[in-house]
Amino acid sequence: MANNREIWEEAFEASPLREVDFSTMSGIPLEPVYGGDNSELPGQFPYTRGPHASMYRSKLWTMRMFAGFGTAVDTNSRFKEIIRTGGDGLSTAFDMPTLLGLDSNDPMSEGEVGRCGVAVDSLADMEDLYADLDLSTITTSMTINSPAAVIFAMFVAQAERRGIHRSQLGGTLQNDILKEYQAQKEFVFPPRQAMRLVRDTIAFTTAQMPKWNSISISGYHIREAGSTAVEELAFTLANGFAYVELGLQSGLKVDEFAPRLSFFFNAHIDFFEEIAKYRAARRIWARWMRDRYGAHDERSMKLRFHTQTAGVSLTAQQPENNIVRTAIEALAGVLGGTQSLHTNSMDEALALPTEKAVRIALRTQQIIAHETNVAHVADPLGGSWYIEALTDEIERQAEAIFAEINEMGSGSMLEGAICGIEENYFQGRIADSAYKLEVEFGKGKRIVVGVNRFLEGNDDDSIDTLEITNADEERQLKRLDHTRQSRNQAQVDEALAKLAREAADPTINLMPSLIDAVSTYATLGEIMSKLGGVFGRHVEVPSI
Amino acid sequence: MAKRVLVAKVGLDGHDRGIKIVARILRDAGYEVIYTGLFQTPDTVAAAAVDEDVDVVGLSMLSGAHMMLAPKVVQKLKDRGVDIPVVVGGIIPKNDIERLKQVGVCEVLTPGANPNEVVAVIERALSRHEVGDLVT
Numbered sequence: 001m002a003n004n005r006e007i008w009e010e011a012f013e014a015s016p017l018r019e020v021d022f023s024t025m026s027g028i029p030l031e032p033v034y035g036g037d038n039s040e041l042p043g044q045f046p047y048t049r050g051p052h053a054s055m056y057r058s059k060l061w062t063m064r065m066f067a068g069f070g071t072a073v074d075t076n077s078r079f080k081e082i083i084r085t086g087g088d089g090l091s092t093a094f095d096m097p098t099l100l101g102l103d104s105n106d107p108m109s110e111g112e113v114g115r116c117g118v119a120v121d122s123l124a125d126m127e128d129l130y131a132d133l134d135l136s137t138i139t140t141s142m143t144i145n146s147p148a149a150v151i152f153a154m155f156v157a158q159a160e161r162r163g164i165h166r167s168q169l170g171g172t173l174q175n176d177i178l179k180e181y182q183a184q185k186e187f188v189f190p191p192r193q194a195m196r197l198v199r200d201t202i203a204f205t206t207a208q209m210p211k212w213n214s215i216s217i218s219g220y221h222i223r224e225a226g227s228t229a230v231e232e233l234a235f236t237l238a239n240g241f242a243y244v245e246l247g248l249q250s251g252l253k254v255d256e257f258a259p260r261l262s263f264f265f266n267a268h269i270d271f272f273e274e275i276a277k278y279r280a281a282r283r284i285w286a287r288w289m290r291d292r293y294g295a296h297d298e299r300s301m302k303l304r305f306h307t308q309t310a311g312v313s314l315t316a317q318q319p320e321n322n323i324v325r326t327a328i329e330a331l332a333g334v335l336g337g338t339q340s341l342h343t344n345s346m347d348e349a350l351a352l353p354t355e356k357a358v359r360i361a362l363r364t365q366q367i368i369a370h371e372t373n374v375a376h377v378a379d380p381l382g383g384s385w386y387i388e389a390l391t392d393e394i395e396r397q398a399e400a401i402f403a404e405i406n407e408m409g410s411g412s413m414l415e416g417a418i419c420g421i422e423e424n425y426f427q428g429r430i431a432d433s434a435y436k437l438e439v440e441f442g443k444g445k446r447i448v449v450g451v452n453r454f455l456e457g458n459d460d461d462s463i464d465t466l467e468i469t470n471a472d473e474e475r476q477l478k479r480l481d482h483t484r485q486s487r488n489q490a491q492v493d494e495a496l497a498k499l500a501r502e503a504a505d506p507t508i509n510l511m512p513s514l515i516d517a518v519s520t521y522a523t524l525g526e527i528m529s530k531l532g533g534v535f536g537r538h539v540e541v542p543s544i
Numbered sequence: 545m546a547k548r549v550l551v552a553k554v555g556l557d558g559h560d561r562g563i564k565i566v567a568r569i570l571r572d573a574g575y576e577v578i579y580t581g582l583f584q585t586p587d588t589v590a591a592a593a594v595d596e597d598v599d600v601v602g603l604s605m606l607s608g609a610h611m612m613l614a615p616k617v618v619q620k621l622k623d624r625g626v627d628i629p630v631v632v633g634g635i636i637p638k639n640d641i642e643r644l645k646q647v648g649v650c651e652v653l654t655p656g657a658n659p660n661e662v663v664a665v666i667e668r669a670l671s672r673h674e675v676g677d678l679v680t
Binding site for chain 1: 555556557558559560561564565567568569571577579580581582583585607608609611612613635637638654655656658659660
């Protein structure tokens with residue numbers, strides 16, 4: 001009877017390896033992983049130590065830098081610059097109007113166009129955004145939630161117009177609406193109606209886009225809103241379970257869609273806690289998928305995640321220090337086995353990043369990948385008494401939270417998530433944790449260098465930052481106007497009317513009609529408004 | 545009688561961690577705090593400020609839209625004939641602090657302010673107002 005190591009070896013031998021000398025700098029050859037013959041190894045259930053037997057020896061994490069500002073042409077240039085300097089995946093940041101499904105000329109959009117991300121009003125902008133980029137080989141992530149299905153329809157349409165079939169497209173749609181009500185607050189429609197759109201995208205990509213991750217189930221924003229590491233983990237995985245139930249309810253078998261659910265975690269500044277968090281996440285997901293949701297395919301059980309270093313840890317004071325923070329946080333992500341990584345720029349407590357600041361952030365990843373040799377050995381901290389104890393404890397605390405959510409949902413994690421949102425369960429706990437951190441900071445019990453201690457240097461000259469001007473908004477408005485003038489209005493009206501009819505029937509998958517609608521150059525705002533007429537709008541009850 | 549503060553998120557920025565913390569800090573310091581919720585317009589903020597009869601209005605802005613929206617809030621309050629000081633907090637570049645003050649914003653809170661500083665800024669806004677200190 002083979003022991004774990006023998007089973008692992010077989011899997012490892014079958015894995016392609018990068019052409020690298022996997023030795024220390026001094027020439028000591030390194031094992032791909034360390035651990036006893038019968039201890040858990042990477043690529044083995046419950047995947048605490050990683051989803052793949054060979055981890056980074058086969059393939060490094062994707063260096064996926066989040067980018068977006070101004071107009072689509074501006075962001076397209078930034079995408080090309082990132083790839084030119086060694087980034088190997090695209091990640092798209094949209095502006096506030098786009099995130100909320102509003103056109104750039106909406107009254108609420110004034111002053112907001114292109115400031116937090118790229119402005120996208122129609123297919124014309126998406127065509128500019130990804131121009132000249134080979135989407136059959138580069139994977140793309142899009143951070144979009146409430147209007148995800150619409151933006152995704154535009155993405156598919158612009159690719160197919162350039163001869164890239166949807167089945168060739170690889171990437172991820174964030175599309176995680178539950179965390180919007182809980183943390184990021186970019187909601188538009190009420191929860192259940194919004195979940196219908198998520199269901200439609202999962203069904204569509206499952207059937208037609210095998211390389212596409214339908215959701216990036218996110219903890220990053222939950223953590224940025226102030227949660228603890230345990231809450232980040234537990235709320236994220238609970239939302240994940242809710243999406244699994246959504247998929248099952250829609251008639252899909254778990255192994256059909258679960259392999260393409262992906263995750264997105266924060267890499268905050270408490271180094272070891274983050275590493276333990278990722279390990280606990282993998283272990284929990286694997287067990288729940290196999291035991292609660294009946295998954296048989298190991299790809300359904302293997303949690304894969306993208307990581308972003310913690311924006312909230314960056315300081316406006318002495319911004320160069322943020323390079324250090326980001327490097328340490330990035331290292332935690334790598335030692336935790338992330339599949340994809342974004343590193344923040346030093347100036348992001350002040351503004352969207354400059355090109356140079358982004359380059360330093362990308363170089364941070366490249367230094368970790370190519371100079372430190374940490375990628376030579378999988379789960380290098382596995383077996384550390386500290387890390388194993390912390391992993392176990394985080395898992396234990398997370399399970400307690402799952403039990404609460406399950407209870408709220410009378411045995412359904414999906415119902416628990418929605419009830420929890422309605423009852424301020426998530427939002428309240430996040431606000432409490434945020435306040436606790438603030439009180440500790442105010443009392444000096446939590447030290448933030450440059451902010452409440454070590455202030456010398458705060459008066460140094462400020463660094464150059466990126467400026468978004470009203471000129472960007474003006475250019476976008478002209479573009480939008482031109483698009484509206486150039487299209488066939490009758491086609492637009494017909495497509496929108498069809499959408500409204502179909503939206504009213506929950507059995508219909510809206511993706512095909514959305515692709516048709518965006519192809520007429522119906523705008524994002526027009527489509528979202530039509531859908532809003534059917535779905536209604538979510539209004540949050542304010543609480544402190 | 546406790547001073548009343550209206551804290552508001554104006555515009556499309558949905559980041560509410562900061563405003564909720566400020567609300568709790570002020571509440572713990574003895575203020576009565578009313579939070580408008582997200583996605584307010586300069587109009588709805590001014591209307592709420594009048595309806596709730598507040599002594600100071602605080603805006604939380606992290607999306608870069610402050611130069612467009614904060615002056616409008618100041619104007620809408622003036623249009624309603626009330627003289628309520630406006631404090632802005634969030635991601636405000638140094639160069640914009642003076643520009644905001646020139647259009648009638650009373651105080652600006654920038655990242656990293658601790659709870660005592662938050663309270664001090666509100667107190668400063670209130671006391672300058674009581675002295676009848678018009679912004680020059």
